Amino acid sequence: MTTAQPAMRRGAPGSGSLALNLMKLRTFIALFAVLAFFSITAPNFLSAANLILMSKHVALNAFLAMGMTFVIVTGGIDLSVGSIVGLCAMTAGGLILNGLDLHIGYTVYFNIFEIIGVTLGVGLLIGALNGFLITRLNVAPFIATLGTLYIARGFALLSSDGATFPNLVGKPEFGSTGYGYLGAGRLLGLPVVIWLLIAVALAAAYFARFTPLGRQVFAVGGNERAAALSGIRVTRVKMFVYMFSGFCAAIVGLVVSSELMASHPATGESFELNAIAAAVLGGTSMSGGRGTIGGTIVGAFVIGILSDGLVMMGVSSFWQMVIKGLVIIFAVVVDQAQRRLQQRVALRQMVRD
């Protein structure tokens, strides 16, 4: 979880104490623990095919969780991501299958790149709507995104009257074929999705650490008043994080519908909860100011591997839910313990100085 520390924090001297260091690495430890556990208990768990399959599952949640991480770091929450996934899946599916009916006797068909662009635009737009409600109209993030959760899901259902857009092979005459490549294609032996995840994760981690806007996300989350007084445009920062979250959700919508070669309006229901869980498991503080992209990715892998591994072991899906809940709560309890320990160490250091 060092990929995206908001600032240079290479091993502060004297912050030693083994327990503290172990706690700081807890997400990695958890990751290795689940990997080790399942490689012993579940047959074929460590086979390349299975690992790649799991990574593809994890990737969906990881995209959402990255967007969620920035939102949570600013002290907000984005409940609408699951619905954005659904709406974007329907957008892409509808455009491939039916084009855009202008209601004046013409229908516009886009090529596949335009469709992807429009879909990403829809995600950004709903993110911008969230940001607008939160920054300009002062709606609490929880409420604003709860509202857009329903709105986006409603439009997703309206777009097809609740039906599925099947068989998204596209039409060669409009250049809209090849949609399946995104979800099923491979590049240098790895699924395209995995490459996409790596690219977005690296970009996000770089952004958090080496761009002014990225740094400002952490400042705003840590102390909004101080950030504003330092000349940081808080509104712009918040607009950005919600738009990025919408963008990530749009990617997931594209990937899911591409994998299935079909769009269903219920796609992405309750995805937002998994994304929040991954971010929290990765050390993102719900009160803002703290969180890393690296941590969140690891968190997403822990959750994903846990559920896939339990399936392979044949554990009932009901028990899986109980176990997932326990892991999340345990992670937060350890997080709090680490804070306290860290404070004690800092105080001891102050006394020594």
Next chain:
Amino acid sequence: MTPPDNDVVLTLEAITKVYSGTVAVKHADFEVRRGAVNVLVGENGAGKSTLMKIIAGVERPTSGRIVLDGEPIDFTDAADAARHGVAIVFQELNLFGNLSVAENIFAGRELTRGLLGVDHAQQERRAGELLARLEAGVEPGALVEDLRIGQQQLVEIAKAVSLDARILILDEPTSALSASEVEILFRIIGDLKARGVAIVYISHRLEELIRIGDFITVLRDGRVTGRERIADVDVAWIVRQMIGSASKDFPKTQVHAPGEEAFRSEEVCLPRLSGGYEVDHVSLSVRKGEILGIYGLMGAGRSEFFDCVMARRPHATGRVYVEGRLVTERDVAGRIRRGLALIPEDRQREGLVSLLSVAANLTMASLHKFLIGFHISGARERKAVSAGVRDLSIKVADPAQEVSALSGGNQQKVVIGKALMTNPKVLLMDEPSRGIDIGAKAEVFRTMRRLAAEGLGIIFATSDLDEVMALSDRIAVMSNGRVTALVERSDANEAGLVAASALGRSVATQARA
């Protein structure tokens, strides 16, 4: 000293209170008499609040004794003190804005009808009676957050009165009241006195003290410097006891000729919600290399003036010039670009992001300086950070350490460093020495001197007389939102500044206004 008499209900004997390293009160004696107004007076930081908190059981003395009705007593907490009949009205209001006036007055001791729950009707009736006595003009059912600040203060006083306290502590009760409300308060105080209540009264408004007080105790730097009957003293005596003769040791003024004008404000106004102005037509200027000290008491409008200059108050009017050019930017970021920078009074809430490292805090406001394209150059940033740490001698082993691990003085230096990295032309500093120890204070002051010598225009606000006298090239005094005096350092004297800082605050002038 007056001889002991049986009117004394509570005595503090040789009280000393030490907070992590700093001594707030040293061997202070204080007597509280029943049926009298016992005045406590002193500059900010003289130890009044500490003494008051000890009486109210909020703080426990490090050494010394509290005697109540001739018996030594040890208040374990505020509730314990309240059981012994001590009630306190803090300057910072402790009300629940989301609850009604009546609910606030009876908070924590609700009138109930057994299992039927809170008797709201009864509470509102009793609250109504209390408020009628205070002539507050407040409905018991109104939400506290809908009240003006003066009315809230009256609610707080009503709450204290409702406790039937034997000892009632009032900390600056008039600071938010209008002239007529002050008159009502004084009538209530007279009424309580007649019923034998002992009142501890803290205020900066000296004329008010002379009018309402019976006994006065003056504190300076945690020591009691004078105890008299009010009848035997005058304002000049109080000021003398407050200031003392020996001045604290501050770095001497480096003589340098100030340059051309760096900053000018014209007619800066900030309307108050309840009418009048929080900042009342303030026109000030400071030249390059000059330090302008704004002396004033809490609530004089100093911080609000700075807020207006930094465009943090949308309703502010007036004009601000930097180096002779009108500042038209309407947001903080724009003002910073124009060369203005503010060191806020409240470091924790407005100055620092305590979760982040020293380095991140230092560079927070000036990240664009380290950019290559859109990339923050780590090398450039590290260079700037280490230069900042060195220039301000911030004591930190590694700039990657969290800023919350630093001492108050070093935290303040980080805030100053952050402001300096924006290359300001004018530095606004609100109480730059608040909450830092003597050694760090001296360093901060030396830094201010050095920066001025380098050509920065500095305006700093303080409520510490010694500080303003020692550091400023010119001194402006603010009171009630207005500039009431503007003098060269050489022409300034302490008594004159104190008098100017009380202008428009005294009851007499308020009544006239």
